[in-house]
Amino acid sequence: MPRLAFAQSFWDGYDALEKPVRAGVRKAMAKFQAMSAAELNADKGLHLESVDKARDPRMRTIRITDFWRGVVLAPDDGSGVFLLVHVLPHDDAYTWAAKRLYSANSATRALEVRNAVALDELTPLYESAARTADRLLFADVSDGTLRELGIDDQVLRAARSLADKAQLEAFSTLLPEDQLEVLQYLAEGFGPEEVYRDVVAVRRPADAPAEPVEDLATVIANTPARIRLITGGHELEEVLEKPFDAWRVFLHPSQRRVAYRTSYSGPVQVTGGPGTGKTVAALHRVKHLLGGSGSGRILLTTYTNALAAGLRDMLGLLLDDEEELLARVDVTTVDAYANGVVRASSAGVPKPIGDRDQRQLWAKVVKQLDLPFTDRFMAQEYRHVVLGQDIHDLDAYLGAQRRGRGTGLGPARRRQVWEGVERFEKLLRDRGETTYLRVCARAARLLDGEPAPYAHVVVDEAQDLHPAQWRVLRAAAQPGPDDLFVTGDPHQRIYDSRVSLGSLGIATAGRSFRLRVNYRSTEEVLAWSARLLAPVTVEALEGEGSDSLAGYRSLLHGRRPRAQGYPTRQGETEALVADVQALLAEGLAPREIGVCARFNLSLDAAEEKLKAAGVPVLRVKGQVTHGAEGVRLATMHAMKGLEFRAVSVLDVGEGTLPFAREITPREADPLQHDADLLRERCLLFVACTRAREALSVTWHGVPSPFLPPAV
Numbered sequence: 001m002p003r004l005a006f007a008q009s010f011w012d013g014y015d016a017l018e019k020p021v022r023a024g025v026r027k028a029m030a031k032f033q034a035m036s037a038a039e040l041n042a043d044k045g046l047h048l049e050s051v052d053k054a055r056d057p058r059m060r061t062i063r064i065t066d067f068w069r070g071v072v073l074a075p076d077d078g079s080g081v082f083l084l085v086h087v088l089p090h091d092d093a094y095t096w097a098a099k100r101l102y103s104a105n106s107a108t109r110a111l112e113v114r115n116a117v118a119l120d121e122l123t124p125l126y127e128s129a130a131r132t133a134d135r136l137l138f139a140d141v142s143d144g145t146l147r148e149l150g151i152d153d154q155v156l157r158a159a160r161s162l163a164d165k166a167q168l169e170a171f172s173t174l175l176p177e178d179q180l181e182v183l184q185y186l187a188e189g190f191g192p193e194e195v196y197r198d199v200v201a202v203r204r205p206a207d208a209p210a211e212p213v214e215d216l217a218t219v220i221a222n223t224p225a226r227i228r229l230i231t232g233g234h235e236l237e238e239v240l241e242k243p244f245d246a247w248r249v250f251l252h253p254s255q256r257r258v259a260y261r262t263s264y265s266g267p268v269q270v271t272g273g274p275g276t277g278k279t280v281a282a283l284h285r286v287k288h289l290l291g292g293s294g295s296g297r298i299l300l301t302t303y304t305n306a307l308a309a310g311l312r313d314m315l316g317l318l319l320d321d322e323e324e325l326l327a328r329v330d331v332t333t334v335d336a337y338a339n340g341v342v343r344a345s346s347a348g349v350p351k352p353i354g355d356r357d358q359r360q361l362w363a364k365v366v367k368q369l370d371l372p373f374t375d376r377f378m379a380q381e382y383r384h385v386v387l388g389q390d391i392h393d394l395d396a397y398l399g400a401q402r403r404g405r406g407t408g409l410g411p412a413r414r415r416q417v418w419e420g421v422e423r424f425e426k427l428l429r430d431r432g433e434t435t436y437l438r439v440c441a442r443a444a445r446l447l448d449g450e451p452a453p454y455a456h457v458v459v460d461e462a463q464d465l466h467p468a469q470w471r472v473l474r475a476a477a478q479p480g481p482d483d484l485f486v487t488g489d490p491h492q493r494i495y496d497s498r499v500s501l502g503s504l505g506i507a508t509a510g511r512s513f514r515l516r517v518n519y520r521s522t523e524e525v526l527a528w529s530a531r532l533l534a535p536v537t538v539e540a541l542e543g544e545g546s547d548s549l550a551g552y553r554s555l556l557h558g559r560r561p562r563a564q565g566y567p568t569r570q571g572e573t574e575a576l577v578a579d580v581q582a583l584l585a586e587g588l589a590p591r592e593i594g595v596c597a598r599f600n601l602s603l604d605a606a607e608e609k610l611k612a613a614g615v616p617v618l619r620v621k622g623q624v625t626h627g628a629e630g631v632r633l634a635t636m637h638a639m640k641g642l643e644f645r646a647v648s649v650l651d652v653g654e655g656t657l658p659f660a661r662e663i664t665p666r667e668a669d670p671l672q673h674d675a676d677l678l679r680e681r682c683l684l685f686v687a688c689t690r691a692r693e694a695l696s697v698t699w700h701g702v703p704s705p706f707l708p709p710a711v
């Protein structure tokens, strides 16, 4: 019997097909599982036929319904695997199929597809323009190097005609996938060795023979990033019945490499810009660890409750809700986990209070002791120095290095601070209260020296964790192979945390990986959002050196983001309503639209106006209600973990971003001042990068200084 495989290009459109068409796909595919190749060729209902003037002689189409046809790549080498690549309306299917050519990449050995006809037509036009160009995009890379990276004749000729990155983008939908990625890396300035390591080696099978093998079955097996091979009888039903989530099946090779490496000798760090699939990689790592020989428990953790709830849902999907596996994983926030540890050890546990209550308490301390510091200064000193370094007594504080703090403190001043710290802690005790970071510090002490409860700890959104939280995680994981797997993006640091992972016993040197392909947003959304961070340098996740978004890109394209100011809030809100109505008229569902602002207050006016216009709305506070209809309204902080086809960011004016009250005055502490500004800037970056296709940024009055100059 022939075997069956599905290409990602098929899945991309499958969920959008109407029910009878999907039923037609299932019926046709079942025949591929039940009949021999000869029977398939003879079957009247299937109508398997070749395509006139096809570039690829293996192209066939099949009947799905009267109007729809499937495009199938049929083996001509006896390898017996049929690959369904598309389902399209009748005429489109023939046109699409006639132009496409499938081939095996000589370096990665994976199956790729190109629009061979369009390449042949376009290349000569670019070649004639290239003759007068000052510089060509790949002038510094020899033909030999390009060939070693898998570039073949037709692509080489096209590549040699390109003058800049914009032209490469224009070719992007025509070029074979792996070869395109090689060219994009080179165009970003990566050297051939790096490109070989990050694009070729991650795809090339370890046991690839020196000479490429061309049979379709082998090449398909070499392409797990884009092709799903059906192995069992029931698998077909299963994959076609359920809604398809590409992230569960088609990992980018760089995601697969980090998630499915058999074992790491110690902690692993995975970084990457927004939407590069870090969360997806973390979830697959959990799946991999569950599939190993050990039976140890796993802690999957993140920063907020809403994010943890999202992780729990996704893990259920990835593990097909298999109770036995899910029972081995605890999914929770670090704070909730730490609270549980403390509760388990003693009956009377103080109640953690939030930031605002802490600030009020600090104000009281400053007043009671008549300290020469502000409540903000005291709160920050306590957070970054005392709790950051886990300091318990005056002597330790007197000798502490106050890294990241911008004001020097002599011994006399330190004594005053310490007096304040003791008073703050006494007030907390008297009130039966504590703070989450203190709970974490206590949990870490309780765990220390005990056998670690988890074999593996997987951490998402790591950029926002405080050292006290890291100490809990370090103590919760049994030190050794595969103890910690950490994903995060320092460009999205929106809570005031600074860490040096190495100093906390989490050394990731030699086990650091980077993801660069964005799966969420269009290149237009990314490029616009990345400009928000262009003026600043961001400290690396592990706390050593800086990080950058070099090579960060998207394969998707769409409209350019819109940035627009209005004279009044009313004008801005009216424009938002018109925008949302236009998006709904385009066919977006209300829940596919997100509206966000720095403050809830700014969202109130929007909510009122949208409701008045008859648009359903839903305020997001903490967890998201699945299925409920309504345009989502959320603060920028609550946007983390969400994504929408269209995002409107409101009220990005001078007075709101940065929010003056959250910024330490420069004269009080220049370093903290810069850190506060960076955090607010990153918050805007996070909000904008939740948009998949459409982004609109608006303000009334004077625009925020964070907006790029051309706006």
Ligand SMILES: Nc1ncnc2c1ncn2[C@@H]1O[C@H](COP(=O)(O)OP(=O)(O)OP(=O)(O)O)[C@@H](O)[C@H]1O
Residues within 6 Å of the ligand: 246, 247, 248, 250, 251, 252, 255, 272, 273, 274, 275, 276, 277, 278, 279, 280, 281, 489, 492, 518, 519, 520, 641, 643, 689
């Ligand atoms: N291999 C993949 N195939 C298809 N979709 C993917 C893949 N990896 C990730 N995605 C999708 O891309 C989007 C972003 O993924 P994810 O949330 O894992 O990224 P992230 O790097 O954690 O993002 P952020 O840092 O912005 O929170 C999600 O919609 C996810 O389903």
